Amino acid sequence: MSQILISNALVVSDGRASHGDVLISGERIEKVGSGLSAPDGAKVVDARGKWLLPGMIDDQVHFREPGLTHKGDLATESSAAVAGGITSFMEMPNTKPPATTREALAAKYDLAAGRAHANYAFYFGAANDNLEELLRLQPGEACGVKVFMGASTGNMLVDNPRILASIFSQCPYLIATHCEDTPMILAQEQVYRERYGDDVPFSAHPLIRSAEACYKSTELAVGLARQYGSKLHVLHMTTARELEFFEPGPVAGKQITGEACVHHLWFSDEAYDALGAQLKCNPAVKTAADRAALREAVADGRLNIIATDHAPHTADEKARKYFAAPAGLPLVQHAVLIVLELVKQGVLDLPTAVERMSHAPAARYGVIDRGHIAEGQYADLVLVDPEVQTHVEVDKLYYKCGWSPLEGQAFSHRVVTTWVNGEAAYHLNQLATQARGQRLHFRQ
The missing domain is CATH 3.20.20.140 (Metal-dependent hydrolases)
Structure with a gap:
């Protein structure tokens, strides 16, 4: 089972924004806290100065x-x-x-x-x-x-x-x-x-x-x-x-x-x-x-x-x-x-x-086990840099239609990494080759 330790992030979830760490094991979040140690073989992501959001x-x-x-x-x-x-x-x-x-x-x-x-x-x-x-x-x-x-x-x-x-x-x-x-x-x-x-x-x-x-x-x-x-x-x-x-x-x-x-x-x-x-x-x-x-x-x-x-x-x-x-x-x-x-x-x-x-x-x-940064939830996360701008440019769009009504807009933040089910689906303008999405399940 692969593990990822995201350390030193501003973790925002459930009404709070506090500096801490998140340990991902396989598809799910194993631990949320501060001062967490990386298990042997775990990948470490230093998220200092960045925001970690669900x-x-x-x-x-x-x-x-x-x-x-x-x-x-x-x-x-x-x-x-x-x-x-x-x-x-x-x-x-x-x-x-x-x-x-x-x-x-x-x-x-x-x-x-x-x-x-x-x-x-x-x-x-x-x-x-x-x-x-x-x-x-x-x-x-x-x-x-x-x-x-x-x-x-x-x-x-x-x-x-x-x-x-x-x-x-x-x-x-x-x-x-x-x-x-x-x-x-x-x-x-x-x-x-x-x-x-x-x-x-x-x-x-x-x-x-x-x-x-x-x-x-x-x-x-x-x-x-x-x-x-x-x-x-x-x-x-x-x-x-x-x-x-x-x-x-x-x-x-x-x-x-x-x-x-x-x-x-x-x-x-x-x-x-x-x-x-x-x-x-x-x-x-x-x-x-x-x-x-x-x-x-x-x-x-x-x-x-x-x-x-x-x-x-x-x-x-x-x-x-x-x-x-x-x-x-x-x-x-x-x-x-x-x-x-x-x-x-x-x-x-x-x-x-x-x-x-x-x-x-x-x-x-009623989505089951998603939408929060909490132990036991699926690791669906986004890491944001609040200090780097994003400029909306046509050659950086992933849409098949190839245009955006926001073209030319400069936003104050940048999406650095998006994890889906514990795997990096996107990182700094690079899309993962393997699609990681799963069917959502509901409490109904």
């Missing part, structure tokens, strides 16, 4: 496999994830074919085995016509059930009130929702099409996919969850007004939770003129006031989880006019750095940032 658990990504692999795949996008300090991901069902059957869901796990550089799980996708299949799900088959309560691909928009009521009343899994009201969006699209034709400016995106459309759909989801006692997690909040549905405080014991994504915490609608389609995502990046409110909600625990909604598209696809340009941004390689930049700016303290990126998603989804 790897981020990203509960919302689109890695595009199967069926959309010209944009990204499980190998390329998980490579970018570990390069950015993300050690586990939960992938969405809107692939081709969509994961709306247990057979398609199982096939995605087969595709990830031996190819994913980070640990993985997959959502089951709800649809208007697959309720019986959803209710046949067995414990451990999915990390949760994704319900698109706004426009999606294929038949994955769930807009039948009877089906929604059945899902919320009968689904034993955590329900994760995308909340936007489709009729309101379609009405606004028509308004702007009549005004601009095909040349709608991208700055209109948050007006077309409006704050009102988000609020109406979130109100519906929260109302159904309260009516039926469902376990609800509302994904990617974007507006100040929606925050009224969530209570501050830790994730433990909450029936209804919400999250913020890094791009909604970083950008505002002021960036549309410069970035255009590169900033187009659903739900839309909104005002600076909304961004400020989201940041406050992450700090006080109204929004308990930080995620990415990583969703790559090719540069050619993004070069199209408004209605033809797809929505989504590649983000996993720099998500942890964005959050640490918010720490540097005083938006969050470091233990709270770790709570939102690692502890809270592990707790909310």
Whole structure:
């Protein structure tokens, strides 16, 4: 069994940041303390001046496999994830074919085995016509059930009130929702099409996919969850007004939770003129006031989880006019750095940032033995140098799409090493040749 002693780090976990050592034996953390001695044959990593954090658990990504692999795949996008300090991901069902059957869901796990550089799980996708299949799900088959309560691909928009009521009343899994009201969006699209034709400016995106459309759909989801006692997690909040549905405080014991994504915490609608389609995502990046409110909600625990909604598209696809340009941004390689930049700016303290990126998603989804730096946990860790900048440059991206909306940005920190299951998956611009990711397991 290989052993690694990480010594002299600032170890950040479970509300504390203290200097100490971590001994990894095989896949797991054996000891956490100070003044630990290296066993015979152990590799020693001197982490003096660096921060050791639990790897981020990203509960919302689109890695595009199967069926959309010209944009990204499980190998390329998980490579970018570990390069950015993300050690586990939960992938969405809107692939081709969509994961709306247990057979398609199982096939995605087969595709990830031996190819994913980070640990993985997959959502089951709800649809208007697959309720019986959803209710046949067995414990451990999915990390949760994704319900698109706004426009999606294929038949994955769930807009039948009877089906929604059945899902919320009968689904034993955590329900994760995308909340936007489709009729309101379609009405606004028509308004702007009549005004601009095909040349709608991208700055209109948050007006077309409006704050009102988000609020109406979130109100519906929260109302159904309260009516039926469902376990609800509302994904990617974007507006100040929606925050009224969530209570501050830790994730433990909450029936209804919400999250913020890094791009909604970083950008505002002021960036549309410069970035255009590169900033187009659903739900839309909104005002600076909304961004400020989201940041406050992450700090006080109204929004308990930080995620990415990583969703790559090719540069050619993004070069199209408004209605033809797809929505989504590649983000996993720099998500942890964005959050640490918010720490540097005083938006969050470091233990709270770790709570939102690692502890809270592990707790909310019931991930077994991951998300903390503690004895017996899997050694999913990221070592960060707080004194060395990271410049976002195209030739250093691991995304298959080859671009980032953050190009040219300088972040104040650098990811030095990411360990997945006790093995270095990434170290100083070098990716491990062997994929170390394992299937996530859940308490359900």
